[in-house]
Amino acid sequence: MEARMSLDVARIKADFPILRRQVRDGRLVYLDSANTSQKPQAVIDAMAHYYENSNANVHRGTYLIAEEATAGLEGARAKVARFIGAASEREVIFTKNATEALNLVVKAWGRSHLKAGDPVVITELEHHANIVPWHQLVEEIGIELRWIPVGPDGHLDLTDLDRLLDGARVLSFAAMSNVLGTILPIDRLVAAARAVGAIAIIDASQYVPHVATDVQAWGADFVAFTGHKMCGPTGIGVLWGTEAILDDTPPFLTGGEMILNVTKEGFTVNELPWKFEAGTPPIAEAVGLGAAVDYLESVGMESIREHEVTLTGYALRTLTERLGDRLTIHGPAEPAERGGVLSFVVDDIHPHDLTQVFDQYGVCVRAGHHCAKPLMRSMGLGATARASLYLYNDEADVDALAAALESAADFFAF
Amino acid sequence: MEARMSLDVARIKADFPILRRQVRDGRLVYLDSANTSQKPQAVIDAMAHYYENSNANVHRGTYLIAEEATAGLEGARAKVARFIGAASEREVIFTKNATEALNLVVKAWGRSHLKAGDPVVITELEHHANIVPWHQLVEEIGIELRWIPVGPDGHLDLTDLDRLLDGARVLSFAAMSNVLGTILPIDRLVAAARAVGAIAIIDASQYVPHVATDVQAWGADFVAFTGHKMCGPTGIGVLWGTEAILDDTPPFLTGGEMILNVTKEGFTVNELPWKFEAGTPPIAEAVGLGAAVDYLESVGMESIREHEVTLTGYALRTLTERLGDRLTIHGPAEPAERGGVLSFVVDDIHPHDLTQVFDQYGVCVRAGHHCAKPLMRSMGLGATARASLYLYNDEADVDALAAALESAADFFAF
Amino acid sequence: MPGLEDLYREIILDHYRNPRNRGELESPPAHRSEGFNPLCGDEIVVYLAADGTTIDDIRIAGQGCSISQSSASMMSAAVKGKTVAEARDLVKAFKAMMSIHEHELDGEDGAPEPAADTPELKLGDLEALRGVVKFPVRIKCATLSWNTLANVLNEIESASSRPQ
C-alpha cells in the first residue's frame, strides 16, 4: 500500500551519504534517529569547508579568516534564533549538548534561586538529563522533587496537576518523550506553571528536530535541545532563555570569552549570550548546525512533520498487522499525538536479542532503557526496542523492520 | 639565512588545505596557532568519513555502525591516553574544551574538598580559564587565592614560593604561558605542591600540542588541554586525572551516559571515565582528535619541538634585527626555555593597529590581552600583538611578519 | 539465524528458557548485590549464601537478555558448592575468555596479559559463551552477573577479614 507522502523521500535519502552504505550484504536501514540523526552532505561539507578555508578562533582575531569564523559562528546563532522563533540571538546559547544546557539551568539558575524545600515538578517520562541534575540539587540544597505520572495510554496523567504544582518554583518537562513519542500538552503545562509563579523549562531535544518550534509562543523560560538529533553535528547543543531570566542567572562555566574584565580580585561578565559561553566555542559545530537548520528549512518543517505522522501511522498499522498479539507498541495510539518514536516489546524475546537479529538485516534499532529508567520502571519494563523515524525514512524502511521482526520472532519461537 | 631544520615544512604545509588559501592577493600567513591551530586534511577527512559511514550514538546501539562509532570514540581515547602517557584510558575524560576541563576540577573536586580559608595557589600568568573558576570559589566558599608573581624576564619569580605554598591545598599552573611562551618549571612546582600536601593541576593547553608530554612523569593530579590547539577539531577538550583522584571526585555534569542507575529517589554513577561524560559525547570530534594525535605522532613530537625552538630563535633574531629598538618582545630570551609564542609591542603603535596592517598582507596575528588580563596588568600593558608558531610555519612566514611589521612602522611613523 | 550461530548456541538458549537457580534468598543472612548494564538496561541481583568459605546456595533475580540471563544461570550452576577462592578463579577465567584483561590499556597494540595470570580452568558449559567475544556489545551482557558475583565475593572476604 502506497500512502500519499508530501516528501520526495528518495531525493532526501540521496542527501545522506551514510544511507548509501551497504552493511551485512544489504542496505543500511537507519531507524534510530531519536538517538542521533544522520547528517546530510551539506552539513558535512559546511564543516569541512570551514576547516579548509576559514578556521580561526572567534571574537579575538583581527584578520580576515577570524572575521569569517566569527561570522560563521554568529551567523549560525542567528539562524538557530530564527528557526526556533527567538526574540533575539542574545537568547541563544551554544552548549556542548542538551545535557549541558539543562545542567546550566539547574546549576546556575537553580542553585542561585532555589532553597531547601522548594518544590520542583518534573514528569515521569523525562530523560535522565532532566532528572539527575535535579537529584543533585536534592542532595545539595534539599529541593523537593515531584513527579507528574504517566498513564497507560502514554499521556501524562494530569489529575493531580494542581496539587503537584502547589507552591512549585519550577516545572520542567520534555516536549516530546524519547521513549513513547508522546507530545506533551505544552501550552497547558506552561500556563499551569505560570499560574503558580513557577518557571517553565522545556527539554525540546526530541521536538525541535521534528516539529516547527516557536519558543516565544510557548512562553517558557528556558528551552534546551541538541544539535546531533536535528541533522547537525555532535558537540553542540542549545539553551534558549528569555533575556530576563538569562540576565538574572549567574554565569556557569567560566574562563575566556565570557568575561568583560578579570583582575586578581574578581571578574565582570560579558553580555548575553557570551556570558554563558566559556572558552573556545564549538565553532565548526555551529557552522554545521547552521547548515542543518538551512537544510531542514529547505525541506520544510511542516512537510517533515506531515511525513512523519503519515509514516508513523503506516508503521503502527504494518507492525500490528504483521506481528499480531505478540507485539506491544507503547505510547499514544494516535499518530497526531506523537512523534515517530516507536517503543515496542515482543513476548518472550528480550529487546536486546531482537535488535541483534535486526542488525543481521542492517536494521538499526536501539534496545534498552533509553535513558529514562524511571519511566521504564513505572511501565513495569526493563527495556524496550525503539525504532524512530525521520525525514529520510520511508515505507520500505518500515517494511524492512517488519520483516526483521518476523524473522526474529521465528528464530526465538521455541 | 637558511637554518638547519629537521622538518620538511613544505610537505607539512601541503597537509593543511587552508594554507593554500589566497587572501588579499597573497598567501595566508597563519601565525596564530596559540589561539587555535589549523587542521591537516587527515583530520578533516576522518570526521567527514565518520559522518558518511559510521555515524551513530555510542555505548547504546546494538548494531554495526553504533559499534563502529563506539570504537571510534574509545579508540580515540586510547590514542590520547598513549599520547600523553596516561596509565589507562580510564583516566582520560573528554570535555568540550580545556575551559570545561578546568571548571570540572574546580567545581567538582574543588567544591567538595575545599573550605573557607583554604589557600589555592596559581600564577600571575594564568589564562582566565585557570583564574575565573577559582574566583567563583572565592565568592562561593571563601577559599584564599594566592598568586605566584612573574618576573621581568618572563619567568616565575619563585622567591616566595615556600611562603605562598604554606598550608596550600592546591597548586594550579599553566605548563606554558599563552602570552609569553614561558615553559614553567613543572617538576619543581609539582614537587613543591607534593611537599605541602597540595594537589597539582596543570593547564597544558599550550604545551601538549608542542612538546612531548608524559603526565605520569609529571606526577600531577589533573592535567587539562584542548583539541583545537593540537590540530584537532573545535568542540573537544581533555581532562586527565589519576584514577585515585577521579574516584574521589563527585560527578559534575549529569544526565545520560554517566549513570549506572536512576530511580525517582536518586542515581548511581557509572565507572571511569564515563562518570564525567554526561550526554552524547563529542563523537566526531573525538575521531578528529584521534586523527590529530596520529598526525602529530607521524611527524614526531621531538621533531616538532626542535623545529619550533629553531624557528623561534630565527624569529627573535629577525624581528629584533629588522625592527630595532622600536620593538619589544616579551618573554624569555632563550628559545629553549619557551614555546613559539611571541608577544610584542612597537612603540607608539597600538597592537590592534599593527595587526590591522598585518591583515593587509595576509598575516594572521592576534592583538589583545590573550585572556590573561592579570598578567598584562602586572606587565603594565593593555595589549600585545602575539605571533605564534607551529609545525607548519617556516622562515618565510617569519619574514612575512617582519615585512608587515616594517610596513606598519612606516605607516604609523608620524 | 545466519551470522548469529556463534552467539545463540543451543545451550545458551536452553539456559535462557530454563534458568537455573532463579529466585531470591533471605538477605541477610545471604549476601546480596545488584548489577546494572547502563547501556541496555539489564539488571541482575545475585544472592549468595556462604557459611564459611563454601558457596552453599546462590540465586539470581533481575531481568535481561538471553546472553546476560544464560550467563548468570550458567554462572550460578558453576559456582554453587565451590569455595570462594575457586569462584574467584572462575571469575578470572571467564573474564579472560571474554578478552577482558584488567588494568590493561586496551588500545589496539595492548599486549595480552601473561598467561600465568589466567587460571587454566575447565569452563564446561560456559565455553558456549566464547562466541560472544565476536559481538563486543554483548560482552557486557555476558559479564554482568560475573562482575556482580565478584562484588559479593569481595564483600564476603572483607566481612571475614573484619574482627568478629
Add this chain to the structure above:
Amino acid sequence: MPGLEDLYREIILDHYRNPRNRGELESPPAHRSEGFNPLCGDEIVVYLAADGTTIDDIRIAGQGCSISQSSASMMSAAVKGKTVAEARDLVKAFKAMMSIHEHELDGEDGAPEPAADTPELKLGDLEALRGVVKFPVRIKCATLSWNTLANVLNEIESASSRPQ
C-alpha cells in the same frame, strides 16, 4: 596603506596623536564609568561633570587602539557643552552610523530600523569614522567610548529622577 584609507583617515590619526579632553575629573562630584572591549583589551574611563542637565566637562582616560582613542576624543569634543538629551541623540546617531540598530535580530535579512528612530544629526568630524563599518571588528573599538558615555548618561538620569 592601500586598503586601509577608509579606516585610517587623517582626522582620525590626528585625534589619536592629539587626544582632546584627555585626563580625569574628581569623582564624585563627576560621574565616572569604565568600559571594556573584551576582545582586544581596550579600556576606557569616561569622567563627566554635569551640573543640572548640561555636560559641563568631560575627560577620557584608559588605553586603546587608534580607533577607540580617536573615537573617544571626538566624542568628548562633540558632547562637551551639550545637554544630556542632546548627547543621547548623538549616541544614537553615532551607533546608527556604525550600523548598530538596537534590539534587532541582526541576521542577514534583518531589515534596517525605520529612519524615524535615527535622529538626523550633523556628526561633523565623527563622519570620518564611517569607514570603520567596513571593518566589523573595529566597530566595537569605535563604539566603546559611546557605550560608556551612554552608561554615564543613564546614571545621571536615574540620579536626577531619584527624590532629592
